Amino acid sequence: MKQYLDLCRRIIDEGEWVANERTGKRCLTVINADLTYDVGAGEFPLVTTRKSYWKSAIAEIIGYLRGYDNAADFRALGTKTWDANANENQAWLNNPYRKGEDDMGLCYGAIGRNFPKPDGGSVDQLRQIVDDLTQGVDNRGEIFTFYHPGALHMACLRPCMYSHHFSLLGDTLYLNSTQRSCDVPLGLNFNMVQVYFLLAIMAQITGKKPGKAYHKIVNAHIYEDQLELMRDVQLTREPFAAPTFKINPDIKTLEDLETWVTLDDFELEGYEYHEAIAYPFSV
Numbered sequence: 001m002k003q004y005l006d007l008c009r010r011i012i013d014e015g016e017w018v019a020n021e022r023t024g025k026r027c028l029t030v031i032n033a034d035l036t037y038d039v040g041a042g043e044f045p046l047v048t049t050r051k052s053y054w055k056s057a058i059a060e061i062i063g064y065l066r067g068y069d070n071a072a073d074f075r076a077l078g079t080k081t082w083d084a085n086a087n088e089n090q091a092w093l094n095n096p097y098r099k100g101e102d103d104m105g106l107c108y109g110a111i112g113r114n115f116p117k118p119d120g121g122s123v124d125q126l127r128q129i130v131d132d133l134t135q136g137v138d139n140r141g142e143i144f145t146f147y148h149p150g151a152l153h154m155a156c157l158r159p160c161m162y163s164h165h166f167s168l169l170g171d172t173l174y175l176n177s178t179q180r181s182c183d184v185p186l187g188l189n190f191n192m193v194q195v196y197f198l199l200a201i202m203a204q205i206t207g208k209k210p211g212k213a214y215h216k217i218v219n220a221h222i223y224e225d226q227l228e229l230m231r232d233v234q235l236t237r238e239p240f241a242a243p244t245f246k247i248n249p250d251i252k253t254l255e256d257l258e259t260w261v262t263l264d265d266f267e268l269e270g271y272e273y274h275e276a277i278a279y280p281f282s283v
Protein backbone atom coordinates (compact mmCIF):
# COMPACT_ATOMS: atom_id res chain seq x y z
CA MET A 1 0.00 0.00 0.00
CA LYS A 2 2.87 2.36 0.81
CA GLN A 3 4.42 1.79 -2.63
CA TYR A 4 1.09 2.72 -4.21
CA LEU A 5 0.66 5.89 -2.17
CA ASP A 6 4.30 6.88 -2.83
CA LEU A 7 3.73 6.55 -6.58
CA CYS A 8 0.52 8.63 -6.41
CA ARG A 9 2.37 11.31 -4.44
CA ARG A 10 5.32 11.23 -6.86
CA ILE A 11 3.03 11.77 -9.86
CA ILE A 12 1.45 14.76 -8.13
CA ASP A 13 4.80 16.25 -7.06
CA GLU A 14 6.93 15.48 -10.13
CA GLY A 15 4.53 14.57 -12.95
CA GLU A 16 4.38 16.39 -16.27
CA TRP A 17 1.18 17.13 -18.17
CA VAL A 18 0.86 15.10 -21.37
CA ALA A 19 -2.03 15.44 -23.85
CA ASN A 20 -3.46 12.02 -24.76
CA GLU A 21 -5.00 11.84 -28.20
CA ARG A 22 -6.92 8.55 -27.75
CA THR A 23 -9.00 9.81 -24.80
CA GLY A 24 -8.83 13.54 -25.54
CA LYS A 25 -7.70 14.19 -21.94
CA ARG A 26 -4.49 15.40 -20.31
CA CYS A 27 -2.60 13.11 -17.95
CA LEU A 28 -0.16 13.97 -15.19
CA THR A 29 2.61 11.51 -16.02
CA VAL A 30 5.85 10.03 -14.72
CA ILE A 31 8.06 7.48 -16.48
CA ASN A 32 9.09 4.28 -14.72
CA ALA A 33 7.93 2.81 -11.43
CA ASP A 34 9.01 -0.49 -9.91
CA LEU A 35 6.74 -2.18 -7.39
CA THR A 36 7.52 -5.43 -5.54
CA TYR A 37 5.07 -7.83 -3.90
CA ASP A 38 6.33 -10.48 -1.50
CA VAL A 39 3.84 -13.21 -2.40
CA GLY A 40 5.72 -15.82 -0.33
CA ALA A 41 5.23 -13.65 2.76
CA GLY A 42 1.53 -13.13 1.88
CA GLU A 43 1.80 -9.35 1.48
CA PHE A 44 -1.38 -8.78 -0.51
CA PRO A 45 -1.06 -5.36 -2.23
CA LEU A 46 -4.62 -4.14 -1.84
CA VAL A 47 -5.57 -0.47 -1.66
CA THR A 48 -7.21 0.34 1.69
CA THR A 49 -7.57 4.13 1.33
CA ARG A 50 -10.73 3.47 -0.69
CA LYS A 51 -12.98 0.48 -1.22
CA SER A 52 -11.35 -1.77 -3.81
CA TYR A 53 -13.39 -4.12 -5.99
CA TRP A 54 -10.70 -6.80 -5.81
CA LYS A 55 -12.94 -9.62 -7.05
CA SER A 56 -13.45 -7.69 -10.26
CA ALA A 57 -9.65 -7.62 -10.69
CA ILE A 58 -9.40 -11.38 -10.15
CA ALA A 59 -12.20 -11.95 -12.68
CA GLU A 60 -10.30 -9.89 -15.26
CA ILE A 61 -7.11 -11.88 -14.94
CA ILE A 62 -8.90 -15.24 -14.95
CA GLY A 63 -10.57 -14.08 -18.17
CA TYR A 64 -7.14 -13.31 -19.65
CA LEU A 65 -5.81 -16.72 -18.58
CA ARG A 66 -8.82 -18.39 -20.23
CA GLY A 67 -8.27 -16.46 -23.45
CA TYR A 68 -11.59 -14.60 -23.39
CA ASP A 69 -12.19 -12.03 -26.16
CA ASN A 70 -15.68 -10.92 -25.23
CA ALA A 71 -16.96 -8.52 -22.55
CA ALA A 72 -20.02 -10.78 -21.98
CA ASP A 73 -17.72 -13.61 -20.84
CA PHE A 74 -16.00 -11.22 -18.44
CA ARG A 75 -19.41 -10.15 -17.09
CA ALA A 76 -20.43 -13.79 -16.57
CA LEU A 77 -17.25 -14.28 -14.54
CA GLY A 78 -17.98 -11.20 -12.42
CA THR A 79 -16.62 -8.00 -13.94
CA LYS A 80 -18.03 -5.26 -16.14
CA THR A 81 -14.66 -3.61 -16.67
CA TRP A 82 -14.46 -4.41 -20.41
CA ASP A 83 -17.96 -3.18 -21.33
CA ALA A 84 -16.89 0.36 -22.17
CA ASN A 85 -13.83 -0.52 -24.24
CA ALA A 86 -15.78 -3.17 -26.18
CA ASN A 87 -18.93 -1.10 -26.79
CA GLU A 88 -18.36 2.63 -26.31
CA ASN A 89 -15.13 3.58 -28.04
CA GLN A 90 -15.96 5.12 -31.44
CA ALA A 91 -12.70 4.06 -33.11
CA TRP A 92 -13.38 0.42 -32.14
CA LEU A 93 -17.06 0.64 -33.13
CA ASN A 94 -15.89 1.74 -36.59
CA ASN A 95 -13.21 -0.96 -36.81
CA PRO A 96 -14.02 -3.57 -39.49
CA TYR A 97 -12.48 -6.32 -37.34
CA ARG A 98 -15.03 -5.82 -34.53
CA LYS A 99 -17.30 -8.90 -34.59
CA GLY A 100 -20.29 -7.22 -32.94
CA GLU A 101 -21.65 -6.42 -29.46
CA ASP A 102 -19.13 -7.08 -26.65
CA ASP A 103 -16.30 -8.20 -28.97
CA MET A 104 -12.90 -7.07 -27.71
CA GLY A 105 -10.89 -8.43 -30.61
CA LEU A 106 -7.47 -10.02 -30.47
CA CYS A 107 -6.33 -8.81 -27.09
CA TYR A 108 -4.80 -10.20 -23.91
CA GLY A 109 -5.36 -13.96 -23.55
CA ALA A 110 -7.20 -14.20 -26.87
CA ILE A 111 -3.85 -13.65 -28.54
CA GLY A 112 -1.59 -14.91 -25.72
CA ARG A 113 -3.10 -18.41 -25.68
CA ASN A 114 -3.27 -18.57 -29.45
CA PHE A 115 -0.23 -16.62 -30.58
CA PRO A 116 0.18 -16.79 -34.39
CA LYS A 117 3.44 -18.27 -35.70
CA PRO A 118 5.03 -16.77 -38.83
CA ASP A 119 5.48 -20.32 -40.19
CA GLY A 120 1.86 -21.28 -39.61
CA GLY A 121 -0.28 -22.40 -36.67
CA SER A 122 -0.14 -20.85 -33.23
CA VAL A 123 1.41 -21.20 -29.79
CA ASP A 124 -0.39 -21.63 -26.44
CA GLN A 125 2.24 -19.87 -24.35
CA LEU A 126 0.52 -20.47 -21.01
CA ARG A 127 0.16 -24.23 -21.54
CA GLN A 128 3.89 -24.47 -22.34
CA ILE A 129 4.92 -22.40 -19.32
CA VAL A 130 2.72 -24.42 -16.94
CA ASP A 131 4.12 -27.69 -18.33
CA ASP A 132 7.73 -26.50 -18.01
CA LEU A 133 7.38 -25.12 -14.49
CA THR A 134 5.55 -28.23 -13.30
CA GLN A 135 8.55 -30.28 -14.41
CA GLY A 136 10.92 -27.85 -12.68
CA VAL A 137 12.13 -26.39 -15.98
CA ASP A 138 12.96 -22.70 -16.40
CA ASN A 139 14.47 -22.23 -19.85
CA ARG A 140 15.08 -18.51 -19.14
CA GLY A 141 12.31 -17.65 -21.56
CA GLU A 142 9.14 -18.61 -19.67
CA ILE A 143 7.36 -15.55 -21.03
CA PHE A 144 3.62 -15.05 -21.43
CA THR A 145 3.24 -12.08 -23.78
CA PHE A 146 0.12 -10.41 -25.09
CA TYR A 147 1.99 -7.93 -27.29
CA HIS A 148 1.84 -8.66 -31.02
CA PRO A 149 2.67 -5.46 -32.94
CA GLY A 150 1.09 -6.92 -36.10
CA ALA A 151 -2.27 -7.49 -34.40
CA LEU A 152 -2.79 -4.28 -32.43
CA HIS A 153 -5.21 -2.91 -35.04
CA MET A 154 -7.45 -5.96 -34.46
CA ALA A 155 -8.15 -5.25 -30.76
CA CYS A 156 -10.27 -2.71 -28.87
CA LEU A 157 -7.24 -1.73 -26.80
CA ARG A 158 -3.55 -2.57 -26.76
CA PRO A 159 -2.64 -4.71 -23.76
CA CYS A 160 -1.41 -2.60 -20.83
CA MET A 161 0.24 -5.30 -18.70
CA TYR A 162 1.69 -7.01 -21.72
CA SER A 163 4.35 -9.42 -20.47
CA HIS A 164 4.65 -11.87 -17.58
CA HIS A 165 8.03 -13.62 -17.27
CA PHE A 166 8.28 -16.54 -14.79
CA SER A 167 11.53 -17.78 -13.24
CA LEU A 168 12.51 -20.65 -10.97
CA LEU A 169 15.25 -20.64 -8.37
CA GLY A 170 15.10 -24.13 -6.93
CA ASP A 171 11.49 -24.65 -5.88
CA THR A 172 10.65 -20.97 -5.68
CA LEU A 173 8.74 -19.23 -8.46
CA TYR A 174 9.30 -15.55 -9.32
CA LEU A 175 7.45 -13.23 -11.67
CA ASN A 176 8.48 -10.11 -13.58
CA SER A 177 5.48 -8.30 -15.06
CA THR A 178 5.75 -5.31 -17.38
CA GLN A 179 3.10 -2.68 -17.97
CA ARG A 180 3.41 -0.06 -20.72
CA SER A 181 0.63 2.29 -19.57
CA CYS A 182 -1.06 2.66 -16.18
CA ASP A 183 -4.15 4.55 -15.03
CA VAL A 184 -2.98 4.79 -11.43
CA PRO A 185 -6.29 5.65 -9.66
CA LEU A 186 -8.33 2.94 -11.45
CA GLY A 187 -6.15 0.44 -13.30
CA LEU A 188 -3.29 0.05 -10.84
CA ASN A 189 -5.71 -0.72 -8.05
CA PHE A 190 -6.50 -3.85 -10.10
CA ASN A 191 -3.11 -4.51 -11.65
CA MET A 192 -1.29 -4.88 -8.30
CA VAL A 193 -3.82 -7.53 -7.25
CA GLN A 194 -3.44 -9.25 -10.63
CA VAL A 195 0.35 -9.50 -10.50
CA TYR A 196 0.19 -10.91 -6.97
CA PHE A 197 -2.57 -13.31 -7.99
CA LEU A 198 -0.74 -14.50 -11.10
CA LEU A 199 2.33 -15.54 -9.14
CA ALA A 200 0.25 -17.09 -6.32
CA ILE A 201 -1.96 -19.15 -8.64
CA MET A 202 0.86 -20.21 -10.96
CA ALA A 203 2.88 -21.40 -7.97
CA GLN A 204 -0.15 -23.33 -6.72
CA ILE A 205 -0.92 -25.10 -10.01
CA THR A 206 2.73 -25.93 -10.77
CA GLY A 207 3.52 -27.15 -7.24
CA LYS A 208 6.08 -24.43 -6.49
CA LYS A 209 6.59 -21.99 -3.62
CA PRO A 210 5.74 -18.38 -4.48
CA GLY A 211 8.62 -15.90 -4.14
CA LYS A 212 8.45 -12.26 -5.16
CA ALA A 213 6.62 -10.55 -8.00
CA TYR A 214 8.30 -7.54 -9.61
CA HIS A 215 5.94 -5.14 -11.36
CA LYS A 216 7.47 -2.61 -13.75
CA ILE A 217 5.35 0.25 -15.01
CA VAL A 218 6.59 2.49 -17.83
CA ASN A 219 4.05 5.31 -18.26
CA ALA A 220 2.22 5.92 -14.95
CA HIS A 221 -0.48 8.59 -15.10
CA ILE A 222 -3.43 10.26 -13.41
CA TYR A 223 -6.11 11.66 -15.77
CA GLU A 224 -6.93 15.36 -15.30
CA ASP A 225 -10.46 14.59 -14.08
CA GLN A 226 -9.14 12.19 -11.39
CA LEU A 227 -6.51 14.49 -9.91
CA GLU A 228 -8.61 16.35 -7.34
CA LEU A 229 -10.10 13.17 -5.87
CA MET A 230 -6.65 11.60 -5.60
CA ARG A 231 -4.90 14.63 -4.11
CA ASP A 232 -7.62 16.04 -1.86
CA VAL A 233 -9.45 12.87 -0.80
CA GLN A 234 -7.60 9.58 -1.22
CA LEU A 235 -4.14 10.86 -0.29
CA THR A 236 -5.41 12.48 2.92
CA ARG A 237 -6.48 9.08 4.35
CA GLU A 238 -4.42 6.79 6.59
CA PRO A 239 -3.98 3.28 5.20
CA PHE A 240 -5.13 0.19 7.14
CA ALA A 241 -3.10 -3.02 7.56
CA ALA A 242 -3.09 -5.32 4.53
CA PRO A 243 -5.68 -8.13 4.42
CA THR A 244 -4.84 -11.81 3.85
CA PHE A 245 -5.72 -13.40 0.51
CA LYS A 246 -6.88 -17.04 0.37
CA ILE A 247 -7.13 -19.30 -2.69
CA ASN A 248 -9.16 -22.52 -2.66
CA PRO A 249 -6.50 -25.26 -2.29
CA ASP A 250 -8.56 -27.56 -4.57
CA ILE A 251 -7.38 -25.54 -7.57
CA LYS A 252 -4.52 -27.75 -8.74
CA THR A 253 -4.23 -27.48 -12.52
CA LEU A 254 -4.60 -25.09 -15.45
CA GLU A 255 -7.72 -27.07 -16.45
CA ASP A 256 -9.27 -26.31 -13.03
CA LEU A 257 -8.73 -22.61 -13.68
CA GLU A 258 -10.15 -22.93 -17.18
CA THR A 259 -13.27 -24.85 -16.19
CA TRP A 260 -14.90 -24.77 -12.75
CA VAL A 261 -13.19 -21.94 -10.85
CA THR A 262 -15.42 -18.99 -9.87
CA LEU A 263 -14.87 -15.91 -7.72
CA ASP A 264 -16.17 -17.91 -4.73
CA ASP A 265 -12.81 -19.73 -4.73
CA PHE A 266 -11.07 -16.58 -3.47
CA GLU A 267 -11.44 -14.88 -0.10
CA LEU A 268 -10.04 -11.98 1.86
CA GLU A 269 -9.59 -11.94 5.61
CA GLY A 270 -9.40 -8.68 7.51
CA TYR A 271 -10.04 -6.19 4.70
CA GLU A 272 -10.57 -2.79 6.32
CA TYR A 273 -11.01 0.12 3.96
CA HIS A 274 -12.08 3.73 3.67
CA GLU A 275 -15.21 4.84 1.83
CA ALA A 276 -15.48 4.17 -1.93
CA ILE A 277 -14.30 6.83 -4.40
CA ALA A 278 -15.86 6.83 -7.88
CA TYR A 279 -13.01 7.89 -10.15
CA PRO A 280 -13.93 8.96 -13.69
CA PHE A 281 -13.07 6.35 -16.34
CA SER A 282 -11.68 7.34 -19.75
CA VAL A 283 -12.72 5.18 -22.70
Ligand SMILES: Nc1nc(=O)c2c([nH]1)NC[C@@H]1CN(c3ccc(C(=O)N[C@@H](CCC(=O)O)C(=O)O)cc3)CN21
Binds near residue numbers: 052080186189190281
Ligand atom coordinates in the same frame (compact mmCIF):
# COMPACT_ATOMS: atom_id res chain seq x y z
N1 LIG B 1 -8.81 4.35 -18.78
C1 LIG B 1 -8.71 3.03 -18.51
N2 LIG B 1 -8.23 2.67 -17.30
C2 LIG B 1 -8.12 1.36 -16.99
O1 LIG B 1 -7.67 1.06 -15.87
C3 LIG B 1 -8.49 0.37 -17.96
C4 LIG B 1 -8.98 0.79 -19.21
N3 LIG B 1 -9.09 2.14 -19.45
N4 LIG B 1 -9.39 -0.09 -20.14
C5 LIG B 1 -9.14 -1.50 -20.00
C6 LIG B 1 -9.12 -1.94 -18.60
C7 LIG B 1 -10.43 -2.03 -17.90
N5 LIG B 1 -10.03 -1.75 -16.52
C8 LIG B 1 -10.88 -1.16 -15.60
C9 LIG B 1 -12.11 -0.68 -16.00
C10 LIG B 1 -12.96 -0.11 -15.10
C11 LIG B 1 -12.58 -0.01 -13.76
C12 LIG B 1 -13.54 0.59 -12.79
O2 LIG B 1 -14.50 1.22 -13.17
N6 LIG B 1 -13.33 0.42 -11.52
C13 LIG B 1 -14.18 0.95 -10.48
C14 LIG B 1 -15.36 0.04 -10.18
C15 LIG B 1 -15.06 -1.43 -10.35
C16 LIG B 1 -16.26 -2.35 -10.14
O3 LIG B 1 -17.33 -1.93 -9.66
O4 LIG B 1 -16.10 -3.55 -10.44
C17 LIG B 1 -13.33 1.13 -9.23
O5 LIG B 1 -13.72 1.97 -8.40
O6 LIG B 1 -12.30 0.47 -9.09
C18 LIG B 1 -11.33 -0.51 -13.35
C19 LIG B 1 -10.49 -1.07 -14.27
C20 LIG B 1 -8.61 -1.55 -16.44
N7 LIG B 1 -8.37 -1.02 -17.73
Ligand SMILES: O=c1ccn([C@H]2C[C@H](O)[C@@H](COP(=O)(O)O)O2)c(=O)[nH]1
Binds near residue numbers: 160161182191
Ligand atom coordinates in the same frame (compact mmCIF):
# COMPACT_ATOMS: atom_id res chain seq x y z
O1 LIG C 1 -4.84 -3.34 -16.99
C1 LIG C 1 -4.94 -2.15 -17.35
C2 LIG C 1 -5.54 -1.81 -18.57
C3 LIG C 1 -5.58 -0.51 -18.92
N1 LIG C 1 -5.06 0.46 -18.13
C4 LIG C 1 -5.16 1.89 -18.55
C5 LIG C 1 -3.91 2.62 -18.91
C6 LIG C 1 -4.43 3.73 -19.82
O2 LIG C 1 -4.95 4.79 -19.03
C7 LIG C 1 -5.57 3.04 -20.56
C8 LIG C 1 -5.15 2.48 -21.89
O3 LIG C 1 -4.88 3.51 -22.76
P1 LIG C 1 -3.71 3.47 -23.86
O4 LIG C 1 -3.99 4.71 -24.67
O5 LIG C 1 -3.90 2.23 -24.66
O6 LIG C 1 -2.40 3.53 -23.13
O7 LIG C 1 -5.97 1.97 -19.71
C9 LIG C 1 -4.49 0.13 -16.92
O8 LIG C 1 -4.03 1.00 -16.14
N2 LIG C 1 -4.43 -1.16 -16.58
